[in-house]
Amino acid sequence: MKKRLISVLLSAAVGCMLLAGCGSSSDSSSDTTTASDAEEAEEIISSDADSDGELISVGFAQVGHESDWRTASTESCKEVFSEENGYELSFVDCDNDSAAQLEAVRSFVEQDVDYIIIDPIVSTGWDTVLTECSDAGIPVIIIDRTIDDSDNYTSWVGSDFKQEGLAAGEWLKAYADANSIDEINVLVIAGTTGASAQIGRSEGFSEIAEKYGWTILDEQDGNFTEDGGQEVMESYCKSYAGKFNVVVCQNDNEAFGAMTAMDNAGVTYGLNGDVILISFDACTAGLEEVQAGNITADFECNPLAAPFVEEVIQTLESGGTPEKEVYMTEHWYALSDAIVDFEVDGVAQEMTEVTDEVIEAQY
Numbered sequence: 001m002k003k004r005l006i007s008v009l010l011s012a013a014v015g016c017m018l019l020a021g022c023g024s025s026s027d028s029s030s031d032t033t034t035a036s037d038a039e040e041a042e043e044i045i046s047s048d049a050d051s052d053g054e055l056i057s058v059g060f061a062q063v064g065h066e067s068d069w070r071t072a073s074t075e076s077c078k079e080v081f082s083e084e085n086g087y088e089l090s091f092v093d094c095d096n097d098s099a100a101q102l103e104a105v106r107s108f109v110e111q112d113v114d115y116i117i118i119d120p121i122v123s124t125g126w127d128t129v130l131t132e133c134s135d136a137g138i139p140v141i142i143i144d145r146t147i148d149d150s151d152n153y154t155s156w157v158g159s160d161f162k163q164e165g166l167a168a169g170e171w172l173k174a175y176a177d178a179n180s181i182d183e184i185n186v187l188v189i190a191g192t193t194g195a196s197a198q199i200g201r202s203e204g205f206s207e208i209a210e211k212y213g214w215t216i217l218d219e220q221d222g223n224f225t226e227d228g229g230q231e232v233m234e235s236y237c238k239s240y241a242g243k244f245n246v247v248v249c250q251n252d253n254e255a256f257g258a259m260t261a262m263d264n265a266g267v268t269y270g271l272n273g274d275v276i277l278i279s280f281d282a283c284t285a286g287l288e289e290v291q292a293g294n295i296t297a298d299f300e301c302n303p304l305a306a307p308f309v310e311e312v313i314q315t316l317e318s319g320g321t322p323e324k325e326v327y328m329t330e331h332w333y334a335l336s337d338a339i340v341d342f343e344v345d346g347v348a349q350e351m352t353e354v355t356d357e358v359i360e361a362q363y
């Protein structure tokens with residue numbers, strides 16, 4: 001976008017030089033000056049012509065590669081922001097290192113990219129670097145997680161994490177009532193502490209737990225990874241043996257690790273087990289575990305933000321003003337035996353039965 005503006009200004013400069021050349025005198029010094037101006041104008045025109053088909057440059061600072069969800073998010077961006085689609089993508093996997101992510105964004109500013117996409121590892125510490133982006137005239141689009149200490153960005157595209165937590169809680173209440181389960185004792189394997197997904201899901205589910213008088217025995221950080229989920233669940237199985245009947249994992253990979261830990265400890269879970277296992281993300285592998293009866297319910301967090309981000313960019317390219325917040329459509333999944341009627345804030349929720357076709361269509 002900035003490069004297009006530069007091209008327009010260069011074209012205007014060319015026009016001024018050409019007009020000056022038409023009005024020059026016929027002496028040799030004037031002719032020499034005019035010839036030089038014409039040569040410079042030709043070079044600028046050539047440069048401007050080359051820029052007509054210039055790729056839109058995009059820098060993307062990704063959280064890392066800790067989960068199937070994250071991989072799907074990355075692949076979606078690489079597919080959408082490809083050269084074939086008219087983009088030049090600079091991608092940085094920040095490996096869950098907040099300092100590295102800030103450095104990546106500053107590098108994009110130095111490269112003078114047209115747009116910057118950030119999936120923030122944590123929600124704070126962004127005010128200074130986003131001000132730097134603004135001062136450089138580079139629009140920033142935030143995806144997935146949110147930023148709490150600055151609104152100095154163009155748009156945010158993602159999920160309502162608290163809504164996901166509320167939905168999981170209200171589903172659990174309806175499911176427990178349908179199965180005559182009177183006492184709910186919950187262990188939570190949270191995502192990376194300080195990530196907006198962790199904050200929203202924890203707040204939403206805790207709100208429902210308090211509403212219905214459930215006991216949340218513990219909540220520890222599994223860092224959105226399978227290894228983290230297994231490590232936390234191994235500790236839980238020792239510390240809370242026989243005391244819990246619900247495990248909430250804040251993403252599918254944590255759930256996979258928790259399943260391994262419960263298998264090793266002889267704890268049964270899922271539709272026919274002693275423990276209700278709730279997960280978030282609903283990736284393909286997660287839905288396969290739902291179909292197998294291991295994950296009782298899975299609440300989707302759509303990773304395919306890139307097409308929505310491209311809409312924001314194209315709106316800006318055409319001179320329009322995009323929405324500040326763009327929420328993506330998401331679904332709640334279970335097998336038929338676990339599909340129950342429930343509401344969130346008075347709004348009836350739909351659940352999708354997991355089938356082969358549903359899994360095939362998932363990310």
